[in-house]
Amino acid sequence: MTRDGARAVLDRVLAAAGGEEVEAILGGGRSALTRFANNEVTQNVAERRYLLSVRVVRGRRTGRATGNDLSAEGIARLVRRAADAASVQPEIAGLLPLPGPQEYRAVEASDPATADLGPEERLEQARRAVERCRAAGLEGAGIYESGEGTIGDYGEIGALAIANSRGLFAYHSGTSATFRVSALSGTAGGWAARESHRAADIDGAALADRAVEKTLRSRDPRAWEPGRHTVVLEPAALADLLLEMAWCSFGALLVQEGRSFLANRMGQRVMGENVTLRDDPYHELHLGSPFDSEGMPTRPVTIIERGVARSPVYDRQTAAKDGVESTGHGLPVPNTYGPMARHLVLEGDGESLEGLIAGVDRGLLVTRVWYTNLVDPGTVTVTGMTRDGLFAIERGRVTHAVRNFRFNQSVVELLGQVEALGRPELVNGVVCPPVRARGFRMSSVTEF
Amino acid sequence: MKDLASLAVDTASARGAEYADARLIVMQHEEVRFKNGEPAGLDQSESVGVGVRVLVRGAWGFAATDDLTREGISRCAALAVEIGRASARLVAEPVRLAPEPPHRAVWASECRVDPFTVPLARKVDLLARIDAELRRVGGVRNAESSLTFVREHQWFLSTEGSDVEQTLTRSGGGYTATAVRDGDIQRRSFPAAEGHHLCRGWEFIESLPWVENAGRVAEEAVALLSADQCPPGTYDIVLDGSQLALQIHESVGHPSELDRVLGMEANYAGTSFLTLDKRDALQFGSPIVNLVADATLPAGLATFAFDDEGVEAQRWPIVEGGRFRGYLTSRELAHRVGETRSRGCVRADGWHHIPMIRMVNLSLLPGRGTLEELLGDTGRGLYLETNRSWSIDQLRYNFQFKTEIAWEIRDGKRVRMLKNPTYQGITTQFWNSCDAICGESEWRPWGIVNCGKGQPGQVADMTHGAAPARFRNVKVGAGYES
Numbered sequence: 001m002t003r004d005g006a007r008a009v010l011d012r013v014l015a016a017a018g019g020e021e022v023e024a025i026l027g028g029g030r031s032a033l034t035r036f037a038n039n040e041v042t043q044n045v046a047e048r049r050y051l052l053s054v055r056v057v058r059g060r061r062t063g064r065a066t067g068n069d070l071s072a073e074g075i076a077r078l079v080r081r082a083a084d085a086a087s088v089q090p091e092i093a094g095l096l097p098l099p100g101p102q103e104y105r106a107v108e109a110s111d112p113a114t115a116d117l118g119p120e121e122r123l124e125q126a127r128r129a130v131e132r133c134r135a136a137g138l139e140g141a142g143i144y145e146s147g148e149g150t151i152g153d154y155g156e157i158g159a160l161a162i163a164n165s166r167g168l169f170a171y172h173s174g175t176s177a178t179f180r181v182s183a184l185s186g187t188a189g190g191w192a193a194r195e196s197h198r199a200a201d202i203d204g205a206a207l208a209d210r211a212v213e214k215t216l217r218s219r220d221p222r223a224w225e226p227g228r229h230t231v232v233l234e235p236a237a238l239a240d241l242l243l244e245m246a247w248c249s250f251g252a253l254l255v256q257e258g259r260s261f262l263a264n265r266m267g268q269r270v271m272g273e274n275v276t277l278r279d280d281p282y283h284e285l286h287l288g289s290p291f292d293s294e295g296m297p298t299r300p301v302t303i304i305e306r307g308v309a310r311s312p313v314y315d316r317q318t319a320a321k322d323g324v325e326s327t328g329h330g331l332p333v334p335n336t337y338g339p340m341a342r343h344l345v346l347e348g349d350g351e352s353l354e355g356l357i358a359g360v361d362r363g364l365l366v367t368r369v370w371y372t373n374l375v376d377p378g379t380v381t382v383t384g385m386t387r388d389g390l391f392a393i394e395r396g397r398v399t400h401a402v403r404n405f406r407f408n409q410s411v412v413e414l415l416g417q418v419e420a421l422g423r424p425e426l427v428n429g430v431v432c433p434p435v436r437a438r439g440f441r442m443s444s445v446t447e448f
Numbered sequence: 449m450k451d452l453a454s455l456a457v458d459t460a461s462a463r464g465a466e467y468a469d470a471r472l473i474v475m476q477h478e479e480v481r482f483k484n485g486e487p488a489g490l491d492q493s494e495s496v497g498v499g500v501r502v503l504v505r506g507a508w509g510f511a512a513t514d515d516l517t518r519e520g521i522s523r524c525a526a527l528a529v530e531i532g533r534a535s536a537r538l539v540a541e542p543v544r545l546a547p548e549p550p551h552r553a554v555w556a557s558e559c560r561v562d563p564f565t566v567p568l569a570r571k572v573d574l575l576a577r578i579d580a581e582l583r584r585v586g587g588v589r590n591a592e593s594s595l596t597f598v599r600e601h602q603w604f605l606s607t608e609g610s611d612v613e614q615t616l617t618r619s620g621g622g623y624t625a626t627a628v629r630d631g632d633i634q635r636r637s638f639p640a641a642e643g644h645h646l647c648r649g650w651e652f653i654e655s656l657p658w659v660e661n662a663g664r665v666a667e668e669a670v671a672l673l674s675a676d677q678c679p680p681g682t683y684d685i686v687l688d689g690s691q692l693a694l695q696i697h698e699s700v701g702h703p704s705e706l707d708r709v710l711g712m713e714a715n716y717a718g719t720s721f722l723t724l725d726k727r728d729a730l731q732f733g734s735p736i737v738n739l740v741a742d743a744t745l746p747a748g749l750a751t752f753a754f755d756d757e758g759v760e761a762q763r764w765p766i767v768e769g770g771r772f773r774g775y776l777t778s779r780e781l782a783h784r785v786g787e788t789r790s791r792g793c794v795r796a797d798g799w800h801h802i803p804m805i806r807m808v809n810l811s812l813l814p815g816r817g818t819l820e821e822l823l824g825d826t827g828r829g830l831y832l833e834t835n836r837s838w839s840i841d842q843l844r845y846n847f848q849f850k851t852e853i854a855w856e857i858r859d860g861k862r863v864r865m866l867k868n869p870t871y872q873g874i875t876t877q878f879w880n881s882c883d884a885i886c887g888e889s890e891w892r893p894w895g896i897v898n899c900g901k902g903q904p905g906q907v908a909d910m911t912h913g914a915a916p917a918r919f920r921n922v923k924v925g926a927g928y929e930s
Contacts, residue, residue: 034534041537043510053491068494090486123535141712154904259590370841371842446846
């Protein structure tokens with residue numbers, strides 16, 4: 001939906017509210033995904049979907065109603081339901097009045113060719129990837145997703161535009177193109193992926209070549225003993241660990257409630273000096289939204305600076321409690337979680353992946369991890385499995401495949417043991433480099 | 449509404465689809481949240497749309513839209529056909545659908561008191577009373593509670609003549625007390641980690657002892673801060689029903705999904721160790737282990753009359769006497785295991801997603817005796833309650849779970865509370881170590897409401913019935929080893 005189209009919808013909400021203090025969030029767009037497995041297409045889907053969420057504020061009471069009927073009658077009904085809900089809710093002592101107009105940085109994240117990418121174009125990229133897998137005697141499986149707007153991986157809908165009765169209006173739309181491919185040989189696998197806001201950056205054949213090369217090296221894995229090992233984590237492996245850490249640590253409410261490892265540690269060294277971690281939607285690889293779900297402008301936040309804890313991310317309510325300004329990381333109000341870091345950037349260094357490997361006498365190269373879950377929020381200990389390419393590194397060279405491990409590793413501890421960092425890339429929504437780190441805790445071996 | 453679904457099917461057929469179905473759905477959702485004495489979220493949402501699935505030259509196409517004008521629906525159906533036509537360029541073998549007679553039916557899940565007619569003030573009042581009880585206990589840092597209600601009103605039509613209208617109403621809720629001290633973050637939840645949900649009305653909410661349990665839950669959360677760390681080692685463990693439900697979900701349910709077994713989830717969630725040669729051959733568990741898939745289970749979250757491709761609900765064994773017996777199947781894949789009819793396991797998350805194989809209700813059949821009798825029969829071991837963390841590998845062999853609390857068992861008695869219990873295992877070794885399952889009186893249906901699968905990701909609900917059970921010689925403590 002264009003800026004004018006979104007504005008027209010939101011203006012109808014403000015008109016229907018008839019003087020109520022009201023906020024409206026419009027999200028959605030178009031999303032399409034071609035899925036292949038066993039070297040053939042297995043699913044091929046497209047959706048068009050919008051959601052309008054209306055919140056009425058009456059003093060310290062507030063209520064919300066959400067729907068996808070954007071007609072005048074549908075909007076009027078949403079406003080009525082939100083007002084009815086507000087009238088029966090108890091008061092929220094810390095509820096803030098709606099913010100006034102804000103200024104936003106421009107983020108150019110839309111690519112018309114990507115927005116209009118059709119099934120034939122997606123199919124052609126999938127076909128090229130499958131050809132590479134088939135030529136190597138492997139089974140190719142993967143996806144090519146493209147779209148515009150704010151439909152997330154699990155169908156969740158983010159804010160495309162926000163307006164409120166105090167004159168605030170914000171709009172941001174972007175396009176996305178994601179290609180992921182696995183090449184399989186029995187239980188051996190390899191994987192590669194690329195995310196961009198431009199479909200022109202996607203090269204299915206080249207990605208399949210990387211996956212195939214991993215798979216061919218993954219056959220006949222040998223079992224290594226569990227224990228602490230030096231690892232080279234490729235960006236996909238590290239990204240999932242950073243996401244777990246962000247979820248339980250970087251929001252100001254988590255810190256204020258003592259549920260983050262950063263609680264009472266601001267200004268202290270918590271990681272290695274070579275670790276600087278930011279939240280930055282304006283990073284050239286992210287190109288994320290310049291505002292949050294309260295309509296506040298998002299500011300880049302340095303969370304960890306050279307190993308020292310600097311700041312969590314804030315929404316308006318947590319910022320008011322700490323006497324600072326919102327950094328524009330709020331979720332729809334009210335909520336139980338507080339603000340959320342969504343555009344992580346771990347700064348890298350210039351080292352190549354080969355250079356990181358060359359520095360290992362005996363260790364493991366981890367392509368990616370799977371089914372991570374938080375074991376201990378206080379130490380950010382995360383469990384999960386290695387996947388799609390676990391290799392031995394001996395005397396600076398990759399020598400053979402290793403059977404997959406379950407790990408239990410504190411991410412805070414891991415980032416205190418990083419020896420070297422490579423060049424960052426965007427993977428799983430995180431900008432992060434490959435790293436070499438000591439003492440990664442592998443707990444048990446699986447059957448393949 | 450039905451006319452619009454019919455228009456979608458007719459348009460797809462006219463555009464060249466050899467098969468088409470359409471699901472037009474009105475989704476209603478209400479969630480009320482409370483935290484630390486205040487409302488923390490109230491959302492009432494409604495979403496209406498149509499999803500059109502087609503076969504063109506033996507290949508799938510799917511498109512969905514919320515534009516319910518006749519033009520919008522025609523455009524959506526035409527796009528589904530265009531997508532199917534593109535898919536046909538990369539299909540090795542045309543899709544063959546297992547036969548299913550056309551069904552014409554109207555069905556609704558049991559709902560004695562419509563939760564959407566219960567005044568909001570009454571829901572808020574219940575949460576406020578729970579919240580007050582939780583915060584009455586000193587040391588509780590966060591008290592969080594919620595109630596959730598979902599209604600899905602669906603019309604399913606197909607070119608084969610099926611015409612089914614179904615209404616499913618789900619109700620549930622839960623609460624958690626969290627206590628914090630110097631980076632130690634402990635919590636207790638009721639009735640289970642993600643609450644408790646069933647396909648019933650407001651009467652389900654009224655049937656549970658919410659307020660009565662709040663004080664105990666809060667006291668246990670605070671006491672965990674001072675409890676000893678669960679020592680690592682090898683133990684006989686007894687799992688409570690809610691933790692066992694998740695164990696069933698992850699280590700039995702997902703690996704028996706036939707699309708996973710055949711590699712169709714390989715790029716995302718992975719495949720399965722339950723390869724086709726394992727059926728009727730693998731001793732999955734001990735002889736007392738019987739697991740039944742059942743889309744007819746009363747009040748189950750995956751209970752329906754027909755699945756999302758119009759196949760009648762069924763009940764069949766997955767594990768029988770410990771032996772692996774069957775898969776969760778679809779019309780597309782049934783023939784791959786030599787079956788002539790789908791088991792009816794295909795569902796979609798809303799109108800905007802394509803239906804795919806999802807777990808139906810999957811339950812461990814009860815054994816005998818009470819929990820106290822089972823603990824009394826356990827000389828030295830651990831009793832683990834309420835999930836806190838879960839993970840399993842991409843073939844579903846190696847798993848690790850953490851529960852909120854453990855009770856050390858000595859000489860058949862609970863002697864002390866332990867914190868941070870984790871346990872690990874390999875699926876078939878674990879289920880073969882099961883030597884006791886409690887009886888009917890301890891058996892409960894536990895709801896799972898956050899099961900993710902597929903690309904794009906879809907979330908599904910299902911129920912796993914279970915009574916507490918004992919597993920011998922399980923590795924405990926790996927999550928906290930140094």
